[in-house]
Amino acid sequence: MTSFLKFLRYEKMFMPSKKRIISASQAILEATDQFMKKDGNLVIIGEGINDPKGIFGTTSNLSKKYSKNRVIESPISENGITGIAIGLAINNFKVLLIHQRVEFALLSVEQIFNNAAKSFYVTNGIHKVPLVIRMVIGRGWGQGPAHSQSLETVFSYIPGLKVLIPSSAYDAKGMLISALQDPNPVLIIEHRWFHYVTGNVPKKIYQSDITKPKIISKGKDITVVTSSYNVYEIIFCSEILKKFNINLEIIDLRVLRPLNTKPIIQSVKKTRKLIVFETGNKIYGIGAEIVASILEKYHNVFDSPPSRIGLPDSPTPSTRGLAKVYYPNSIDIMKVIIKKLNLNVEVKKKIINLLKSKLPSHEIDVPNPKFKGPF
Amino acid sequence: MNFLNKNLAESLFRLRMVENEISKRYSYQEMRCPVHLSIGQEAVAVGVCNNLEIEDQVYSTHRCHSHYLAKGGNLQSMISEIYGKKSGCCGGRGGSMHLMDISVGMMLSLPIVASVIPIAVGAAMSKKINKSKTVVVVFFGDAAVEEGVFHESANFASLHNLPILFVCENNRYSCFTDLSERQPSEDLTRLAKSHNIESIKMNGNDVIKVYNQSQKIIKKIKNSSKPFFLQLDTYRYVEHCGPDNDDHLNYRNKNEVKKWLNDDPIENFLKYLKKRKQYDKKKIEVIKNKIAIQIKKSFEFAKNDKFPEVSSLRKNVYAQ
Known part of the structure; x- marks a missing residue:
């Protein structure tokens, strides 16, 4: 095991200096929390974000820190809340929308494909939709046919969307920050098992490049x-x-x-x-x-x-x-x-x-x- | 004619005359996009929108011409948009079903049934967070309440006490399918009630009644920050999509058609003026002439306007 870890030098690619090792889920929580603090116009919404388990720990305790208007536990209405998020976004808010499974987002494909993706284009540059949607894909524990699909290419088909798929704890935070800074609808595809991956994550707010491999x-x-x-x-x-x-x-x-x-x-x-x-x-x-x-x-x-x-x-x-x-x-x-x-x-x-x-x-x-x- | 009646008259005639002109010119095949005309349904848009300030927002559907014009949307940009031209309100990218003019609070129109409703609710949420004393109005047809997302949106608006007026513009037909084939009752306010939303159902062809009622409702929404559902029954004179009457297809009962034609929103308004001794034939003619000149100018402009540059095809896919 030790020798195996010794030759994994993945973290060197990112931040060789001061190391602080945390998991990807902790990195996502930290990015969300820091951005909520920095930008009073960020609203987060999702089913189960105030649960004791807090979506793999990525939303834990946010409802205690910020107002109910900004951390919105959602009714089970995926299409509705996606439209609501778009309505907030075209009215100068930023929204982070979270789906515990990509299949839940399928109920909101009408809003994502027709409205989030196209508004800026159709209105010829008038309505920006700064909306980030986190979606969880991937395998594990018999989740089966409608709970563990990997549908990222379905969303990648649509012009106007950005689709990110981080692999490291460093990118988990940096890409989320970049997505929240972006004026477009950005989907972040998170593999279930990626949440437990650990790595070096700086404490400060930083962005990861979201333009290339x-x-x-x-x-x-x-x-x-x-x-x-x-x-x-x-x-x-x-x-x-x-x-x-x-x-x-x-x-x-x-x-x-x-x-x-x-x-x-x-x-x-x-x-x-x-x-x-x-x-x-x-x-x-x-x-x-x-x-x-x-x-x-x-x-x-x-x-x-x-x-x-x-x-x-x-x-x-x-x-x-x-x-x-x-x-x-x-x-x-x-x-x-x-x-x-x-x-x-x-x-x-x-x-x-x-x-x-x-x-x-x-x-x-x-x-x-x-x-x-x-x- | 007092100030209000003059405004209502201008609004009503503008809507009717613009739509008639589109209908008349549609066969020239220069407006090459689907059009869903609002002829016969004008009192709904006019009665509600005349109570709104510029800061109050309107969201609409595929049948958006009336809401766009009643909210004060620029006529020239609308006609250019339908002609697919560069100066259109969306630069020709949306066409007739995507009219918007944010400078007057006409925020967005979307063609998928009920698709705009949650977006309007999100806008109302933004008003609530900002503690703004303005209201959001969302117009939709009777079929929209059959979509799940209407209920998702109504529930959310009720749960969060959002300042939004849901206006269900019931023209009875989803394309060719009558309301009785789609709903167990014509009273759609029962659906609002199930979400704890206050509601009223009334005739939408009497502009004065619609105006007065929606004035009260909008005041209430602004004071209480609670949603309201207004069902306005009305009727379209021409086909679901396109410029012509299609009653030769016999999907609408003849007596029903006759009944509604006798309940015409413009005739109703003129009768009201006469009864109140406010009718002034000359002034009405002046109003109509003025509108006719604007319409003529707008169509001329649209015809001569340029198409967007081909090099702009992939412009604004992403914001920078």
């Missing part, structure tokens, strides 16, 4: 584009591959819309190999968009066909008996990676065996304990 690990052999919780699956594989002198270039996608493929293209020009590993469905997914947009312009850039890893084309089953084949695991991912490399069978076997030896014996429906950080 970020290279979090340099490498010459394969470009791997991934996001959210999956970043840790790739780091895990990458550290094992380093022992065999194989270096992945890992790109944390971070911003699904507006999509900026420049850093990916630059990386692929170097490695000539691409894998996209996404949290959502493979079919019609973000991988399809990335691969297609690169191929359109640079069809000669690849020395092997690009690969996509995503969820299979079926609804999400509840039982862990099926979840184990539904979610790509570290071995599945490693197999896709090593298939791209000219390695002899013995080396491939060694890699898989080393990976297996490092795998903790945990059930498929709870997070890999090694992915908790600090990163």
Whole structure:
């Protein structure tokens, strides 16, 4: 475990100086609290924000600090409160709207797609909609077909929305602050398991860049584009591959819309190999968009066909008996990676065996304990 | 004619004459977007909006021409918008169903049924937080109360005591489908009552009654900061969407049509003036002539106005 953590140097990418290690959920709470204090026009609204559990602890005690008009526990009316948030937003307020699951937000898609996304465009620049919507995606504990989908690409389809998908505790805070500063509707997609990830988070208010992906690990052999919780699956594989002198270039996608493929293209020009590993469905997914947009312009850039890893084309089953084949695991991912490399069978076997030896014996429906950080 | 009656007359005639002109010119195929005309329903918008200050906000639907004009929206920007031209109130991006003029508090119109209602409630929430003594009025049709989001919005407005007037403009028909096929009772105030919202149902074709009643209601909302639901029964003279009468399709009972045509908002108002010895034929003619000149100018302007530059297609997708 110690040696494993030793070679995870993810946090170095962000803030190498004074370290304060907290979880992503604590970072989100801190960002919200600091912004509420700073900007009297910020209103937060959501179902369960005043619950004892406070949405993974991300809204705990805010109702004790701020007025009832600014921390609004909502009736179970997703479409209604989304419209209400838009009404506040076009009247000079900022609104942070929170959904405990992305599926709840489906009831508000009319408001998000037709009004939040389009108002600025349709009114030719008159009505700004500074609205941030946090949505929780992802797997765990048999949540099943209507409680654990990863629908981020559905929202990424709509012009006028910004869609962010943080993976680190640092970005959890910085991206939320940036989103709250942004004059557009911004959706933040949070994987359930991402909330427990820990890392260095400065105390002060700071912004993360929300315009492009970020290279979090340099490498010459394969470009791997991934996001959210999956970043840790790739780091895990990458550290094992380093022992065999194989270096992945890992790109944390971070911003699904507006999509900026420049850093990916630059990386692929170097490695000539691409894998996209996404949290959502493979079919019609973000991988399809990335691969297609690169191929359109640079069809000669690849020395092997690009690969996509995503969820299979079926609804999400509840039982862990099926979840184990539904979610790509570290071995599945490693197999896709090593298939791209000219390695002899013995080396491939060694890699898989080393990976297996490092795998903790945990059930498929709870997070890999090694992915908790600090990163 | 006293000041109020002159205002009401100007408003009523402006709405009727603008809509008639759109209807007349629609077949030239220069206004290339769907139009939902308000002919026959003018007293609703005029009666309510004449009680509003500029700071009071109005939110509307696909059938928004009347609310836009009654709230004082710029006529030239409206016609240009319907022509899809650059000087339109949305630069041609919205068309007839998205009229707005924030300089007079005409905030937003949205075409999806009931979609604008929660946004108006959010606006009322902003008034409450700011402790502003202004009111938000949201207009919607009878079918909007059939949408879940109406109930979500009404509940929230009631729960938080928000200064909002819900005006249900009941013209009986959701496209071709009569209210009796969609609701167990024509009294839609029962839905407001279930959300603890005070309400009144009345004829929406008598502009004086609508004006007086909504004056009381708006005062009350401003003083108490509580929502109110006003059902105004009215009737549209032309098709749901488009410039013509479509009664040859026989979806409306002939006697019903006749009854409502005899209850015309403008005729009702003129009768009222005559009864009160306020009718002044000359003054009415002056008003109508003035409006006719404005209308002519606005259509000429719109026809000669430019389309937005093609290079502006992706402008304002995002705010900077």
